[in-house]
Amino acid sequence: MTDFLTFLRAALLGVLVLMAAQMAAAQDPAAPGTPAPTAQPAPETAPEPPGTTAEMAPLAALIAENARQIAKPSRKTIGPVIDAIAAAPGPQTQAFLEAWADKRLGRRKADGALFVLEKAGPDWRLIDPATGATAGTAPKDDIAQLRPNSGVRGLIASALVRFQLSDPDPARRGAALDALARTASAENLGPLRASLPGETDPELAARKARLERMLTLRFDPDPAARVAAIESFSGDLGLDVRAALNPLVATTRIAATAPPAGANIAAELVPGRDIDKAAAYALLVEAGLAPPRLSAADRRAALEAHVENGAVGGVPLADLDDEDARERAYAGLVSAGLARPAATAAEVDARLAAYRFFDIHAEADPAVTDAARATLDHIEMKVGAMQGLDLGLDALSLASIYFLAAIGLAITFGVMGVINMAHGEFIMMGAYTGYVVQQFVTDYTLSILIALPLAFGVTFAAGVAMERLVIRHLYNRPLETLLATFGISIALQQVAKNVFGTQARPLTAPGWLDGAWVMNDVVSISYIRIAIFVLALIFLGFFLWLMKRTRLGLEVRAVTQNPAMAASMGIKPDRINMLTFGLGSGIAGIAGVAIGLFAKVTSELGQDYIVQSFMTVVVGGVGNIWGTLAGAAMIGGLQKGIEWFNPSNTLAAQTYMIVFIIIFIQFRPRGIIALRGRAAGD
Amino acid sequence: MNLFRKHPSLPVFLGLLAAFVLAVTLMSEAAGAGLVSTSFVKTLGKTLCLCLIALAMDLVWGYTGILSLGHFAFFGLGGYMIGMWLMYARTETIVEASLASGALPPTPQEVQDAIATQIFGVVGASDLPAIWSLAGSLPAQLALVVLVPAALAAVFGWLAFRARVTGVYLSILTQAMTLALALWLFQNDSGLRGNNGLSGLQNIPGLEQHGQDLVSLWFFWASALALGLGYLGAQWLVSGKFGSVIRAIRDDEARVRFLGYPVEGFKLFVFVLTAVVAGLAGALYYPQAGIVNPAELAPIASIYLAVWVAIGGRGRLYGAVIGAAFVSLVSTWFTGGNAPDIPLGGYTLHWVDWWQVLLGLSFVAVTLYAPRGIGGLFDLLAGLRAPNRRGAPLGPDQGALQEKEADA
Amino acid sequence: MSTLLEVSGVSVTFDGFRAINNLSFSIAEGELRAVIGPNGAGKTTFMDIVTGKTRPDSGRVLFGEKSVDLLRLSEARIARAGVGRKFQRPTVFEDQTVAENLMLALRAHRAPWRVLFWRPKPADHARIAELAAEVGLSDQLPRKAGELSHGQKQWLEIGMLLAQEPRLLLVDEPAAGMTGPEREHTTDLLVSLARSRAVVVVEHDMEFVRRLACKVTVLHEGSVLAEGSLDHVTANPAVIDVYLGRG
Known part of the structure; x- marks a missing residue:
């Protein structure tokens, strides 16, 4: 039987993986705190066609300005520098970043100038990073080769993605899209948009357009654009869509005396109705708004710590096998100043009454959260229908x-x-x-x-x-x-x-x-x-x-x-x-x-199937192939249906199914399709 | 007494049972003789319990014609019900002893929590399920030994008999019933420790000061007493008009209906009664076995029960007892590795491996060639012959006796 | 004479085949009635309906002075209400003795609990001996019913019906497969039975029916074709048509 159950469980795995993914997405911290300036669309000049002369000043100036940082980059502070360089126009920008990431950048010890290095015999050939022109050679001892650590290289690589989006090689463009989808960030939205019109590969174009909407709904400063992007995903079954939308509707639970101003409130919760009283109080305790309640174990520890002369807090030890006596003893300890006072039930209620509880959206714009909610609902409905279809297929195969x-x-x-x-x-x-x-x-x-x-x-x-x-x-x-x-x-x-x-x-x-x-x-x-x-x-x-x-x-x-x-x-x-x-x-x-x-x-293979086979025959009715078919369909469908309601427990599902069959026999003792004949008994 | 005069097998059976109990007692370790080991006393005691449930099976199948393939469900439930008390009470003593060494005397709640953690830690739970709320009381659990199997049998039987499910359909339904129960017990949140079952049942709370040799002998006596009383009661039941009615139902239930007897009521009565007997047998069996788990309720156990009765000879009470005792003891002998291996040239036949095959085939042989089973030997000795009906069975129903099965 | 059984407007269909079609007739208290008809006329189905074995699609079957609707009762309840049935094939409990068979049929409480504690009293033994004498099985009492001859089984079954003390007795082809003397014995038994209760005999054999000398109902295609004395119905052209037309 266990083998069979393992198999059933495997069939359910698909659904479970989906649910796990959804849950993980819901816990993903939202990233709307990113400062706005970097989310600006990149200048139109970024995908400059090759051959045209570009302005060199910005890149050269940036490099000179940040030479020290570039030479000794720190994972924590280098981000803005890389972003600024990456935003610099010109064909050399990509080459410079690639050289940096490939450890082909060197600093001339004499003046601190940075060059792209190329091997020239025992010496380095120096190439001006801003112009791409050769600036002579230098012995290796004069140059300190820059070796950024892997964290910094990762940052550079993600900055490079935007250049790869327009790479002539479709495979590299595809890889860049993969990378972009993994590390969705606001900065990439501009380059992605810019690369859209030039895309010739229809498949990649579709992917880019999809990713663009995905990033828009998260990072676009214009709420209308975000809402439009969100709504464009209505009915899309992709896991990535749900992963992108879920953070938008994610909420945090807070306790406050009044509704927080300017917050996007998802719901107000009434303790005892929408939220467990104990959970609400725990929220207050966590926020430092109320003293913790005394757990039985804490009280016990406190009492044990203050046993004196066979009594605690004035109550004899022998009497302490009773809740009330322990309560009294603890009260005795408190009044003697030996234990901290604990919140009583009345105090808890008073505190709860003094506060209100809210679920706050991390996303500030209610239009966005509403659109996300509506789209998610629609998607979930469709997912439900699809899961129904999946379940139907499962049931069909079990029935076969x-x-x-x-x-x-x-x-x-x-x-x-x-x-x-x-x-x-x-x-x-x-x-x-x-x-x-x-x-x-x-x-x-x-x-x-x-x-x-x-x-x-x-x-x-x-x-x-x-x-x-x-x-x-x-x-x-x-x-x-x-x-x-x-x-x-x-x-x-x-x-x-x-x-x-x-x-x-x-x-x-x-x-x-x-x-x-x-x-x-x-x-x-x-x-x-x-x-x-x-x-x-x-x-x-x-x-x-x-x-x-x-x-x-x-x-x-x-x-x-x-x-x-x-x-x-x-x-x-x-x-x-x-x-x-x-x-x-x-x-x-x-x-x-x-x-x-x-x-x-x-x-024991046969044993795993024999009872189900019997039931198929009994439920279907004997002596008729259609009866067997109906019986198999009913048993298979029933089993899957019950598992749907209780997916974690296939054993219980089987129990319920058998009970159902026993009851079913009440109404059709000769099966779904009864036959008169030798086997029918009468 | 009239019953003894009418059924000479009854005093013979009871006498043999008494002699057997006496002999085992005198040879046991508790009596100092040590000819019969304590574990073998347990085996014999368990066998007596199996004889008791075989008796119930004979009533329901051999006499009433209902081939139930689910009576071990009731046996197992009986074991679970008594096991709950045994486990709870024993854990309670242990927990109380360990909590007594703490700084504070424990509250009742703390004791219960500790018991729950102790019992259910193995399935990752620490709360006492609601079905355990009576576990602390022996009389309550003893009542449940009777009531739970009776209730299950009553509900199932009422549904099945009311719909006039008969013959192989009914057999398959009973099989489904025990499978459903076993599957339910297998899950951890059934509240009965999932596939771990209840264990340590051989330690009887309150009897710790007596050795297992003595306790197992007491259980052996109790099993023998239960079997003796069960046999007496069954004999009384089947020898009166009630027995006449149920045998009539076995052979031709439609005719019994036209005589005005509520056939469904009789079937339900027998089904519930035998379920209770099975529950009691289980309640005596599992403290001797030490552990009860859901595998005990697997459908195959109940089919074996039918095998015992068939091999012993159905429709006669001593046949069921002989069948259960013979097959289960021989089975123990073979699977215990006591039977000598048979070298067959290149292959050595190990009975541990091949006993099941022999059992299966001999079962086929009994069904085909000796429907009266071992019990038929007694007819042979007594020179009794079945009525000649030219090969026809004794009634139209599926459970009816075959011509060769009927006693003269 | 008051009416004991009243069948009105009963119809039953098996898989599209109308076995009983708006059947209506009544039996009086203490009457002996023969029901005849060709094969498939619905004779046995009629008995099945009255004894509760078959549920009709429509109609009513009222029984006794309280006019109990038999269609609402189970087979066992109908039997307890006082309707006995004798099957075409002798059905006795072969594995039990003649005495046990009679004891089973003896009028007493039928509920399991009452049966469990029921023990025969001397009066019951006397009644069984009397019944056995009546059907001519006095010296067969300790024998198993399976060992009796075919005719003896028929009589045992009639004895069991007598023990049941029904008010209405339905007898299905009692003379089938009997030898000449056995037939005569059976006819006498039925006539004597009818003295104390109503008896309905379903029969094929005209000669046998003539000997019963009672009112006759002719069934055809599930409804009553003719009713009256045997001479009266055999003179009916419709009856002649049905019987001769069928060969």
């Missing part, structure tokens, strides 16, 4: 698994009225057949293609043998059959354990079944599940064809409905029963291979 596992059981139960408790072991035999085949055929695709018919053959033979040796003698004794097949089940299970050991054996899926079909950030389904769904469809089709279009199917239906009449028409019920049982078992073998692809192959 149950269908595959139960169809053989339904056939034998429907046609022969026989409950085969060893059905799970036939599933297990199929899975082990697949494992054994993979020991000899190493090509996974080929081995699966061999394993499927082979598993059918092995379990078909086992089923026929079991029918001939045991079940034939127990017709019309369903309860005895149940117990006899249970005997076979425990024997088979132990044989498998003895042969293959208790360790789980791998049954590896071919490479083309790895991975998942990802529709968007919310909806995805692994290829193995799709394959199992297709397999279930194939079996449904095969079964319908067999029953409706073949002589065998006709005879099987005849025997199901009236064995005596069928026998008198020359149909041999014995042969039909044997073939039916073989067929049901053979399908179990194929289901075993399919299940083995995603679950661990152990001797």
Whole structure:
């Protein structure tokens, strides 16, 4: 059972990862405190086409002005300098920053001038950083090579990103966009916008436009622009959008006597209604607005520290096995000045009444927060719908698994009225057949293609043998059959354990079944599940064809409905029963291979599915393939649905599902699709 | 007494049980003889409890025709209910002893918190769940040993029988019931320590001064007494008109309905009664086993119960007892590694590995060739023959006896 | 004579097939009535409805002077209200003795709790002996019912019905598979039964019905085709048509 649950949990992982990401985003501190000046759009001249002569003064002046800082940069203070240099126009700016980051910058010891260095034999060739002109050579001893530390290099690199946005190499532009998306900052908005019109690659253009809106909604000084950017994301399912929007609606909780002026108040909280009283008081204590309450452990420690002559605070030690007595003793200690006074319940209430509690948006503009809230709501609604779709796909794939596992059981139960408790072991035999085949055929695709018919053959033979040796003698004794097949089940299970050991054996899926079909950030389904769904469809089709279009199917239906009449028409019920049982078992073998692809192959594999298979048959109604399909759909859907309400607890989900089925049987004791016939009982 | 005269097997059974108890007592370590180890006394005591639940199974399946694959759920619940008291009371003594050494005398709240931390620390909780609120009281938990299985059986049985679920459908539903319960108990927040279950149950609070050799002997006696009383009660139940009605329900419940008997009521009565017996058997079993966990309630345990009854011979009380005792003791012998290995040329057959296979196959053989099970041997010895019905079963229902099963 | 059972406007459909179509007729207290009809006329379904085995789609079935609606009662309640049924195949409890079978049927409390503490009194043993004598099974009392012959099982079942003391007895093809002398014995039993209670006999065999010498109801396609003495209904052209038309 645990293996199966692990698998279910894996299916839920997608949803959980999403939720975790959302939560992390919500805790991300907002960054609106960044000073405004740097958020100004960059000068239009930044992406100067190559070849034109640029003004050199700003860069040269900046370098000269900050030479000392550049030579001995500190991670803490160099930021504005780098930003200023990066904002300087001209083609040399990028070269200078790159040289700095690459440790190719040197300081002439004689006058402190900075040069870009190039190797020239044993000497350095000096290049003027502002003009790019060679300024002669110098021996290495005259030059101090600048080695900025990694923190500073990181800052330089992020300043360089804006130049890379217009790099001729699309790969570098893409990398720059990645970097930009990671370290979203206000300074990058201008360069990003500037690089937009020149972008020729349509894919990159789309990414840039998206990133531009993403940065706009966070950093643009114009609230209207931000609101427009926010609204443009309405219904976008990207995780990055939610990560960008969540900080906008993030709130902090404060206690104050009056609403803080100018603050963007999300909500006022009334203690006891919107906020737990204890939590509200803790907020006051944290803000230093109230003395802490006395915990039982603190009181106990205080009492223990002041035991004198077998009494504490005037109360005998022996009496202190009682709350009231301890209260009195502590009061005694307080009045003796031995302990600090603690807030009483009345004081707590008074304090709470004196203050008001607010959730304050970190984002100051209510228009922005409202727009963000509305957009997030819309996105969440869409995410909910998508998660519903994802859940539906999950349920569908679970239903296909149950269908595959139960169809053989339904056939034998429907046609022969026989409950085969060893059905799970036939599933297990199929899975082990697949494992054994993979020991000899190493090509996974080929081995699966061999394993499927082979598993059918092995379990078909086992089923026929079991029918001939045991079940034939127990017709019309369903309860005895149940117990006899249970005997076979425990024997088979132990044989498998003895042969293959208790360790789980791998049954590896071919490479083309790895991975998942990802529709968007919310909806995805692994290829193995799709394959199992297709397999279930194939079996449904095969079964319908067999029953409706073949002589065998006709005879099987005849025997199901009236064995005596069928026998008198020359149909041999014995042969039909044997073939039916073989067929049901053979399908179990194929289901075993399919299940083995995603679950661990152990001797208990069948046990994990057998009860669900029984319930599929019972809920669906016997003797009708559509009933089995309906039963599988209902059990699979139900299980996923219940897990949806309680995702952390798949065990409880299974419990509720079984309870639901027991109640369901009240209303349809013969299953969803009831059949009149030999197995229907009346 | 009339009952003894009408059923000669009854005095024989009770006499043999008494003789067995006497012999084990005299040979036990507590009596100084030491011929039977304390752990084996426990094994025997547990076996007697299994015989008692097999008796319940025989009533519900062999006599009433309901193949319940969920009676171990009631057995396990009985164990859980008594286990709660055993664990709580024992932890209470330990906690009180450790808190007494503190500077202040503990308050009741502190004691309870400490107990909760002690018991639930293993599942990362420190609060006492509401279902433990009676755990401190032995009479209350003893009452729950009866009431909880009875309530579960009553609710489940009422739902199932009212909908006229019969035959294999009912069997599968009972199996689903025990699976649901086991899964629920497996989770940590069920309030019963998840898959750790309740442990240390062999230490009986208040009896610490007596050694395990003595305590296990007492439990052995109690189990024997319960089995004896259970057997007597079951015999009384089935030999009167009630027994006649339930056997009639087993063979042809529609006919019983047309006689005016509320069939559902009878089934429910038997189902609940046997659930209570199973709960009591569990309450005696788990203090001897020392631990009860959700795995005990797995569906397979209940199927084994049906296996015991079938091998012993269903529809006769001593058959159920013999089946349970025989299979569980032989099982212990084989899985305990006592059976000699059989060398087969290149492969040595270890019974520890192959016993299950033998059990499974012999079970098939019994179902096919000896429906009367071991109990049938007694008929053979007594020269009794089943009525000849030319291979037909004794009634139309799925639970009806086969021709070969019926006693003469 | 007051009415004991009144069936009015009962219809029942199985998967689109109308087994009973607006059936109405009544049985008087202490009456012996034969119900005849070709195969599929709804004779057995009619019995199923009265005994609660089948629930009709519409209609009412009133029973006794208090006019209890049988359709609201479970099979067991209907049986306790005083409707007994004898099946076509003898259904006795084969694994139990003749005495136990009769004891089961004996009029007494039926609730599990009462049954549990019920012990036979000398009067009960006497009643069982009397019943066994009445159906001719006196020396078979300790034998298992499974060992009886087919005819003996039929009589045991009639004995069980007598023990039940019903006010209305529904008998389904009692003469099927019986030898000549057994038939005669059965006819006598039924006629003597009808002295103290109402008996409805569903039968195929005209000869057997003639010997019962009672009022006859002919069913056809789920409703009453004709009613009256046997000579009267056999003269009815519609009845002749139905029987001859079906061969």
